[in-house]
Amino acid sequence: MEVGAFFSSLKNCFKSITRIGTDDPRRVLHSLKVATALTLLSIIYWGRAVYGITRLVMSVMTVVGVFEFSVGGTLCKSVNRICATLIGGALGVAEQHLATALVEIEETVLLLILVFILGAITTFFRFFPKIKAIYDSGVVIFMTTFLLVAFSKHGVEKIFERLLTILIGIITCTLISIFIWPVWAGEDLHILLASNIETLANCLIGFEVNYFDNQIRDKSVLQGYETVLKSEATEESLTNLARWEPAHGFFRPRHPWNQYKKIGAFIKKCASKIESLHDYLNPEIPISSEFKFKIKKPCSRIITELYKALKVISSSTEIMVHPSAAKRHIEKAKAAAGELNFFLETVSLEEAKFLSIIPVGTVAFILEEITQLVEKIYQSIAELSELAEFKNVGEVTVSPEKPHVS
């Protein structure tokens, strides 16, 4: 049995490795790129005895520290590392100049005081969330450069030597990152946005099929809103990294990355409304079937039109075309919502029990709110397409059929 357990855990391990790799095959490529950079630098510093070893270790630290998955991440970390080296080195040189006027014991005390103060300040600044994310590895470089320069007698040569080693490492990483299978954070952000919008569309239609047609639920289609809600942190970090990237492909210089935050916020609100909708699929909630049947037609129309609108917005965002083709679907959805509203205002409720009517009415109510949110998503994407000068192809052909949720 123990051998069986060992093999099954080994199998699980293999499975999760395969999953990480197949979820995004660029991860495998990235690993190979980092390995290439490390090997190249090993060749450069090859066979230079102890002297070479120190530099090689410095290079390896640079590669592991700055070579991030995306081009933006690599550039951001590179600049951060150069700055940390320069500031640490400058402070070390300044300390040496200060120390020339002092006797040895005084210099020792000065250095220890400086170590204490710099240590306290750099540690404290790591509590700022923004600094923590970017500058964490920079702190090590800053402190070690300062100490190397301040403690050794050949300070200035040391810092140039160090800077050169770091620069060679950084240039190797940057060139490989940009020219061999580049991963652009900006592109990832753009695609994430489009796919989140598509997920909303699928969740909506999945809800309709389950709620009004009583089909069996397919959790994977339904719970897409969870993925959307969880993507907030990813979106934020991609936005920050995208700013570091040079123009590439469709993305010109000064691409309006800020707009993505605004769009993302509307998408998130819409996803959380869809989450509330899905709460009402709970079979324990009493539901008046009669009343549900009455509102089925307008609700289905709203959902179908919103589905089409979201699909068009998603696909036109993906190919960078103005989403104008979604406009008429949104108008139709709004018209259907108006009808639903009118129906709810005039409905007679003499027969049904109130307790079983509330949940159905709430569903109708949430659908109206979702209609407004989809319009806001449309407007914010339209703004983006004007700011980023998307193409203006009148109509985009997309297939607005329902997906098979069974």
Added chain:
Amino acid sequence: MEVGAFFSSLKNCFKSITRIGTDDPRRVLHSLKVATALTLLSIIYWGRAVYGITRLVMSVMTVVGVFEFSVGGTLCKSVNRICATLIGGALGVAEQHLATALVEIEETVLLLILVFILGAITTFFRFFPKIKAIYDSGVVIFMTTFLLVAFSKHGVEKIFERLLTILIGIITCTLISIFIWPVWAGEDLHILLASNIETLANCLIGFEVNYFDNQIRDKSVLQGYETVLKSEATEESLTNLARWEPAHGFFRPRHPWNQYKKIGAFIKKCASKIESLHDYLNPEIPISSEFKFKIKKPCSRIITELYKALKVISSSTEIMVHPSAAKRHIEKAKAAAGELNFFLETVSLEEAKFLSIIPVGTVAFILEEITQLVEKIYQSIAELSELAEFKNVGEVTVSPEKPHVS
């Protein structure tokens, strides 16, 4: 004007520094603790020329790399760093043994191939979210140790020297971390849980005052649920770190940290229901005042009892006492919910408009769901208090008055 802008941004900068410090003064203490460790190690390696410098740099890297805010974090990173050094060193020694049978050019090729393979594997493993969080700095140590040992001819001495330097750094950090103003992740987690429960209580009563008494909203009290919803990541990382900590104070060995996850999940569900409640404070939503007045009494009773129950649960969790005193408040809330349900089932709706009744009915509906969730929170905390052997003081004195939300 430019000078004015400069001064105002300087002022903002000072403000955010003060805020980071006053939000949690232990951050300042932590910075001083790290600075102390750095200064101590600088004194140890003082004046040992070039030889000392390399060790000093290694020590500084160790301190910056392992000295985390909490004791658990420091211990976790320390173990990770020792393992990385040992494995890297062992691989380096293994490579040297392999290489004795090879001529120089063959050894070179072998080394480069190993660098490539290890670089690719370590980079790939950083894509596993769990590994990324803990082992990121370990990768640098692993690679550099391997290279140092493999490239230099005196491999084995080198690794012991390195290990010794790292050990001295780690012992310094651990001792300072545990014995000078220790910050325990476990304690933080426990207090966070208790304060989240209290926040839920305040949000609930804040809702009642705003919804039924039409008082002006105080956003800070109302939106506490957002803080609770956002604390999920903090809770998870604290739970992981708490497992690394030795027994301390009320926390015995094998404290049931897993139970905190379960409690946290119920708290989160409850917070998201309270969020839905607060959506109905939106003045744009049409509301039937007449109907609202009818359900005011039972709803207020539910909320008041739940408020008392949550307050008792929170305060007894904080002082590690069984929350049995909350039981009767929950029973009263459930009784009130039953009455509300009966009222909703029998209410006559001939006069009011349906559209303005739905939102009010939904509020009642959500309150019933919240009652169930508070009971689940109570049960899971009761389980915790049995697992962790809390004291069993029959009744805890707490003041269940309403806070001033105005």
